[in-house]
Amino acid sequence: MLNFKINSSEIDKIGNFTKEEKNFRLKNLNYFNDNGFPNKKDEDWKFSDLKTIISKNFTKLDIQFAKSKKEKVDFIKDFEHNYIIITNGELSASDFRYEEKNKINLESFVNDNYSNEKENNPLINLNHALSNKGYYLEVKDNYKFKKILVIYYLFTEDLDENILNSKNKIRIGKNSELHLLEYLVNSSKQNFFNNVYEDVVLENSATLKNIYLQNNKSSGYFHKYSVNKLFTGSNYTSFIFPAGLKFNKLDLEFNLEGERSECNLQSASFIDNSEHQEIKTRVNHLSPNCKSHQKVKNVLNTEAKGVYQGKIFVKDVAQKTDAYQLSKAILLSESSEFNSKPELEIYADDVKCSHGSTSGNLDKDSIYYLMTRGLSQKESSKLLINGFLNEVVDSIKSNSIRNFIKTKLQTQLQNEHKKH
Amino acid sequence: MKNQNINYNQDYKYGFTTDIENIKAPKGLSEKTIKFISKVKKEPKWMLEWRLKAFNRLKVSKEPNWQKPKFPKIDYQDLYYYSAPKSMKDKPKSLDEVDPKLIETYNKLGIPLNEQKKLSGVAVDAVFDSVSVATTFKDELTKKGIIFCPISEAIQKHPDLVKKYLGSVIPISDHYFATLNSAVFTDGSFVYIPPNTRCPMELSTYFRINASETGQFERTLIIADKGSYVSYLEGCTAPMRDENQLHAANVELIALDDAEIKYSTVQNWYPGDKNGVGGIYNFVTKRGACRGKNSKISWTQVETGSAITWKYPSCILQGDNSIGEFYSIAITNNYQKADTGTKMIHLGKNTKSKIISKGISAGKADNTYRGLVDIGRKALNSRNYTQCDSLLMGNKCGAHTVPYIRNKNSSSTIEHEATTSKINEDQLFYCNQRGLNQEEAVSLIVNGFCKEVLQQLPMEFAVEAQKLVGISLEGSVG
Amino acid sequence: MLEIKNLNASINNKEILKGLNISIKPGELHAIMGPNGSGKSTLANILSGKEGYKISGELMYQGKNLNEISIDERAQKGIFLAFQYPTEIPGVNTSNFLRTSLNKVRKAQGKKELDALSFLKIVKEKSNELGMDEKMLSRQLNVGFSGGEKKKNEILQMKILDPNLVILDETDSGLDIDALKIVADGVNSSRNNEKSFLVITHYQRLLNFIKPDFVHVLSDGKIIKSGTKELAMELEKTGYKGIN
Numbered sequence A: 001m002l003n004f005k006i007n008s009s010e011i012d013k014i015g016n017f018t019k020e021e022k023n024f025r026l027k028n029l030n031y032f033n034d035n036g037f038p039n040k041k042d043e044d045w046k047f048s049d050l051k052t053i054i055s056k057n058f059t060k061l062d063i064q065f066a067k068s069k070k071e072k073v074d075f076i077k078d079f080e081h082n083y084i085i086i087t088n089g090e091l092s093a094s095d096f097r098y099e100e101k102n103k104i105n106l107e108s109f110v111n112d113n114y115s116n117e118k119e120n121n122p123l124i125n126l127n128h129a130l131s132n133k134g135y136y137l138e139v140k141d142n143y144k145f146k147k148i149l150v151i152y153y154l155f156t157e158d159l160d161e162n163i164l165n166s167k168n169k170i171r172i173g174k175n176s177e178l179h180l181l182e183y184l185v186n187s188s189k190q191n192f193f194n195n196v197y198e199d200v201v202l203e204n205s206a207t208l209k210n211i212y213l214q215n216n217k218s219s220g221y222f223h224k225y226s227v228n229k230l231f232t233g234s235n236y237t238s239f240i241f242p243a244g245l246k247f248n249k250l251d252l253e254f255n256l257e258g259e260r261s262e263c264n265l266q267s268a269s270f271i272d273n274s275e276h277q278e279i280k281t282r283v284n285h286l287s288p289n290c291k292s293h294q295k296v297k298n299v300l301n302t303e304a305k306g307v308y309q310g311k312i313f314v315k316d317v318a319q320k321t322d323a324y325q326l327s328k329a330i331l332l333s334e335s336s337e338f339n340s341k342p343e344l345e346i347y348a349d350d351v352k353c354s355h356g357s358t359s360g361n362l363d364k365d366s367i368y369y370l371m372t373r374g375l376s377q378k379e380s381s382k383l384l385i386n387g388f389l390n391e392v393v394d395s396i397k398s399n400s401i402r403n404f405i406k407t408k409l410q411t412q413l414q415n416e417h418k419k420h
Numbered sequence B: 001m002k003n004q005n006i007n008y009n010q011d012y013k014y015g016f017t018t019d020i021e022n023i024k025a026p027k028g029l030s031e032k033t034i035k036f037i038s039k040v041k042k043e044p045k046w047m048l049e050w051r052l053k054a055f056n057r058l059k060v061s062k063e064p065n066w067q068k069p070k071f072p073k074i075d076y077q078d079l080y081y082y083s084a085p086k087s088m089k090d091k092p093k094s095l096d097e098v099d100p101k102l103i104e105t106y107n108k109l110g111i112p113l114n115e116q117k118k119l120s121g122v123a124v125d126a127v128f129d130s131v132s133v134a135t136t137f138k139d140e141l142t143k144k145g146i147i148f149c150p151i152s153e154a155i156q157k158h159p160d161l162v163k164k165y166l167g168s169v170i171p172i173s174d175h176y177f178a179t180l181n182s183a184v185f186t187d188g189s190f191v192y193i194p195p196n197t198r199c200p201m202e203l204s205t206y207f208r209i210n211a212s213e214t215g216q217f218e219r220t221l222i223i224a225d226k227g228s229y230v231s232y233l234e235g236c237t238a239p240m241r242d243e244n245q246l247h248a249a250n251v252e253l254i255a256l257d258d259a260e261i262k263y264s265t266v267q268n269w270y271p272g273d274k275n276g277v278g279g280i281y282n283f284v285t286k287r288g289a290c291r292g293k294n295s296k297i298s299w300t301q302v303e304t305g306s307a308i309t310w311k312y313p314s315c316i317l318q319g320d321n322s323i324g325e326f327y328s329i330a331i332t333n334n335y336q337k338a339d340t341g342t343k344m345i346h347l348g349k350n351t352k353s354k355i356i357s358k359g360i361s362a363g364k365a366d367n368t369y370r371g372l373v374d375i376g377r378k379a380l381n382s383r384n385y386t387q388c389d390s391l392l393m394g395n396k397c398g399a400h401t402v403p404y405i406r407n408k409n410s411s412s413t414i415e416h417e418a419t420t421s422k423i424n425e426d427q428l429f430y431c432n433q434r435g436l437n438q439e440e441a442v443s444l445i446v447n448g449f450c451k452e453v454l455q456q457l458p459m460e461f462a463v464e465a466q467k468l469v470g471i472s473l474e475g476s477v478g
Numbered sequence C: 001m002l003e004i005k006n007l008n009a010s011i012n013n014k015e016i017l018k019g020l021n022i023s024i025k026p027g028e029l030h031a032i033m034g035p036n037g038s039g040k041s042t043l044a045n046i047l048s049g050k051e052g053y054k055i056s057g058e059l060m061y062q063g064k065n066l067n068e069i070s071i072d073e074r075a076q077k078g079i080f081l082a083f084q085y086p087t088e089i090p091g092v093n094t095s096n097f098l099r100t101s102l103n104k105v106r107k108a109q110g111k112k113e114l115d116a117l118s119f120l121k122i123v124k125e126k127s128n129e130l131g132m133d134e135k136m137l138s139r140q141l142n143v144g145f146s147g148g149e150k151k152k153n154e155i156l157q158m159k160i161l162d163p164n165l166v167i168l169d170e171t172d173s174g175l176d177i178d179a180l181k182i183v184a185d186g187v188n189s190s191r192n193n194e195k196s197f198l199v200i201t202h203y204q205r206l207l208n209f210i211k212p213d214f215v216h217v218l219s220d221g222k223i224i225k226s227g228t229k230e231l232a233m234e235l236e237k238t239g240y241k242g243i244n
């Protein structure tokens, strides 16, 4: 697996393409084949040596995957919602019962942009070369969703050493608003690789609230690259709650293209048992008066490795930028590790930019305080860990959704605590 | 000057040339050049071998390219690697021939005329104050068993110490410029402080005879034996006129059990003119090893000069309970580029490190803090605190912060904070209102911004460094 | 209740307590005064079981040696410390924390755990007595509380947990005059002939509201003088230098 290469005939197996698309795919396939999976020599993969990880854990990676049969969906009952079901990356069902249907467009999607720009990330090349499923969701102008939309991402039992490449695109029209819960449910017990390319556009004054939640731990290896364009006055809020994958890298890019656009990203995760998680962000302040705020929290247990690479870039014209970035990690085990690289690259002077990064054990004084109130060492730690992560959950505004997330996290933590 | 005369005679004896002023190594980088340097310096065989080993290594290593400021390709074959001090004839005859801007700066710094001449390379044959001061110092140091001499002298007189420690912190196989230095270094300082000795004065290259002529590949080695203390000052607050474009110095510090080394630098080499023409490339490798338990190494730097600076004074905290500190001010103006920071490598238990970095960027300059904090698995109960602040003046310049933070240890804590902002307008207004003009106000505020670092400097340095902060930013506001 | 004999304590090779003796009987209230840095908080910390001190001497609580008993067990056995500087704990909800704490203590005493409703009732009642805004209880523990609010929160916890030995470390510092009276009332109303109090303070003022049975002067790690409340008045006049 060390020198994983893909035969160009695989592209023909995916489908019949126009000449333009075929060239695009071939070109990207060559890029990938030249580089292979990225390793720690790549600056962007310094802390996540994917090449080693893949070669250690996979004997093969099947590109073709027979259409799986419909999976039974365990719908969320805690609140009313619209839904889309994506099975192994493929759009399989949807229901917008609370909305005006003519304001929404949803279709299967593969790609519509065969750009010549060279991508620096071999996994994007891989996706460009091989992606064969995905969806396009559009909220037309001047429409506010009445209920939350849940996207169920199902991964079926029969996945076993496969690689899935999918591409999704979301466009929120002018003055429109969408609340989204991306809910990942994994039934496979085997290793598989999921490689997603996501393209999100928020038109003027659009609002997107997004929560990414994994229902359960799994032995998936996930990579997602997401590029988000924010036009004037738009607002993007994103909460990320990964429950633990064998490997998980979220590579998120936010382009604040329009004035007064704003993005807010928060994440809380408990990583354990040799899991490897990286959150990499790049926020590009390209216009004046934009705001960005990031808060990434990690609790790391046995053999877990957490990574945060966050870059704030401020272009010379982007005066009055307000950018903030905070990464906090708690290391619980002698074998856990946290790496971070919070980066600022700033070319405008009238800005307020700052970052902070801390890592270490639970605060000793806090444990002492709690113990003087009768809690045992273990209970004190547990309370502090919950508090540490809940701080993020608490900033979700909707009660029913906050409680749903809280319960999910609570169960996860309970399972964790039980083990130790 | 006295020393040159001595050299002159010795060189003559060895018959390279009859005229010291014409000694030059063959052009370009080759085994021949290295042998030549070694011979001129009358080095023992082991030293030559060491250099050649570095040279062989150099052949297979590449120039680093990860730094932010890119520099024009250097043709290493087009350089002279050894050139004896400039002849009197070549030097400016009087201060009138020196760039008036330089003179202006000297006057602002309050540097005496004689020293101005020396600094700007004007031919002076009078022995002036600093030399005689140096001799008095030397007596006092010798009494305590402290060795403070040019490294070329140490190679001959104290070969055991040099052999034991040279290259023990910066191995010859390190990065390109460090390896280059190992192959061709010409001179520099050597300091050894014997056990349980507190060096009674600040040691400074400024006071060492010939200091300003040590050239582009300087090598410094400081060893603080058990329980000793030394404070070392490098450089001078006045800009030096220098013909060399590339400077690749190596500085190695070694602190044994309970020893402490404080190393302060004020670097104010020629930054190039307003349009970014000329100026020095300063690619320095500075590294200290806290080898013993309870040892401490503290770096303080004020970097205002050079066209391009790459510099990461680092600490390897090997001994248990050892401490590493890095205090830095980097000011860039016009077209200057600085990429500087530190590495704190925690290996021992209960090790502590602290990083305070202040970057100020004006004009079209670029200023980068790049740092690494690495707490290893075995470095139990260790701590790091980092504070990086950047100040931007105008929107043609850039400020960047690139910290790498690695924590492999649950009993250790790392805290990192960074901010970037512009000079506070309320503060400016307040100062203006109290009668300060724009430049005075900026100088005052920036000095306040840098206070934590300036405080670390020895007294005599601090005052001049403060003035320098103001001067470096002249013309950047309004 | 509490018997301290020849207590020596040091931390980071610094000797802080140097042969301290004190004996507190059930129902008694002792005040400790002393210059800054004399070791008062250290004594309080050691009684609560804080780790990191090198200790010698004898510490007896309710006839049993306190050595080897962990911090939480001591709390469950009824030792309560109101901190000089209560710790801020982000993310932890004050009311949830109080309930967890109370149930731990109750459980240890063989009492039934309280359900959310009856707990809320108690908390409401006690916080009203202290003139505390109930909203504080839904905030994160001590985070952003004003100095006085933090101190009140400590007294609230004291009232809820109903301990046997109460140690107040400068609980009066930072309180306005009304708050001071409220806190003092809180203490006075809890006093009975089974509970004991050790009140650390710098101000005789507090002792006008809370009448001590004994006053001790702690200086340089030792009790250098003991007496009744008149000693506190004398101190107010002469300062610690006047003591010999």
Ligand SMILES: Nc1ncnc2c1ncn2[C@@H]1O[C@H](COP(=O)(O)OP(=O)(O)OP(=O)(O)O)[C@@H](O)[C@H]1O
Binding pocket: C011, C012, C014, C016, C034, C035, C036, C037, C038, C039, C040, C041, C042, C043, C084
């Ligand atoms: N962890 C520690 N390491 C070193 N010295 C300490 C430590 N903790 C306390 N000390 C020192 O011990 C002495 C006693 O401290 P303590 O807090 O008990 O004083 P105090 O009597 O409560 O003072 P105050 O009236 O100011 O509250 C002080 O000099 C303090 O600096």
Ligand SMILES: [Mg+2]
Binding pocket: C040, C041, C042, C084, C169, C170
């Ligand atoms: Mg105290």
